[in-house]
Amino acid sequence: MRIDILTLFPEMFEGVLGSSILGKASERGIVEYNVTNFRDYSESKHGTVDDTPYGGGGGMVLKPEPLFRAVEAVTTDAKPRVILMCPQGKPYQQKLAEELAQEEHLVFICGHYEGYDERIREHLVTDEISIGDYVLTGGELAAMVVIDSIVRLQPGALGNQISAVEDSFSTGLLEHPHYTRPAEFRGWKVPDILLSGHHANIVRWRLKESLRRTKARRPELLEQLEMNEDMKKLLLELEQEEKNSGLSSE
Known part of the structure; x- marks a missing residue:
């Protein structure tokens, strides 16, 4: 280029x-x-x-x-x-x-x-x-x-090209949270699922957290997104969690 x-x-x-x-x-x-x-x-x-x-x-x-x-x-x-x-x-x-x-x-x-x-x-x-x-x-x-x-989108520009694919907005969603070592810092722990080594569960967790973050911070992006069945199920889970949280706080 x-x-x-x-x-x-x-x-x-x-x-x-x-x-x-x-x-x-x-x-x-x-x-x-x-x-x-x-x-x-x-x-x-x-x-x-x-x-x-x-x-x-x-x-x-x-x-x-x-x-x-x-x-x-x-x-x-x-x-x-x-x-x-x-x-x-x-x-x-x-x-x-x-x-x-x-x-x-x-x-x-x-x-x-x-x-x-x-x-x-x-x-x-x-x-x-x-x-x-x-x-x-x-x-x-x-x-x-x-x-x-x-x-940064040019092939070879980033050390890890997957980074560009997973960035916020590239998928239509905000990016999921990231963690690195140490596993516990000042009493704050990394989510157990990220330490589990179970790749499929980690992928699902990341997608759910991307949806959670987008719903909370940029809900208008969800209106523009073409969601697959997995995304729809995860959104329903999030909505149910919010309802349960509201009931527990009452």
Whole structure:
């Protein structure tokens, strides 16, 4: 995979792209990062990339010329997915991360100032993505979030690829609780079933705890989930446990 990042602040990406999973993925040749300052593609001798909006108003708007030229410069034979990081974009979710992880070439546009010339949205980008209903000073941090979520899905990026499959949201559920040594810490014990060595029971326990956690913290996810018979049975068990707990507390 090749990832191009167009930004006015390329230094922001140095530590992130060179560290941890992102850095190792690059070292292994799994992904190639290219960070470009799109100010270099300005037609102005002063490197101007923004201007006041037509019709008046506060703030500055990014001009179309530098971004169009920058994207064209990094584009190879095949047209890449060109992603605009924008609070007006599609809310980012794991399903989209999995979709983008299948692409060979991604281009991220990280803007600043008040906004973008609308022609950038209409004629240059293929995707507009938002990581949440809040406003950042620029698209760099948002792009880092999206890139991290995509790169970790690349084969070989994680030491254990099963980790990516079992992560929260990958299955449509929040992830089950994890425990490690010691088996008892300050009087708090690891659930006996995890020490039993009975693989089938452990799998069932983990699924049940994923359902329990999702039901408690993100119940709307259950409404979107296509549940099999095992999940339905476990949900009934959870509901019965809640009823029994309510009766016992009374």
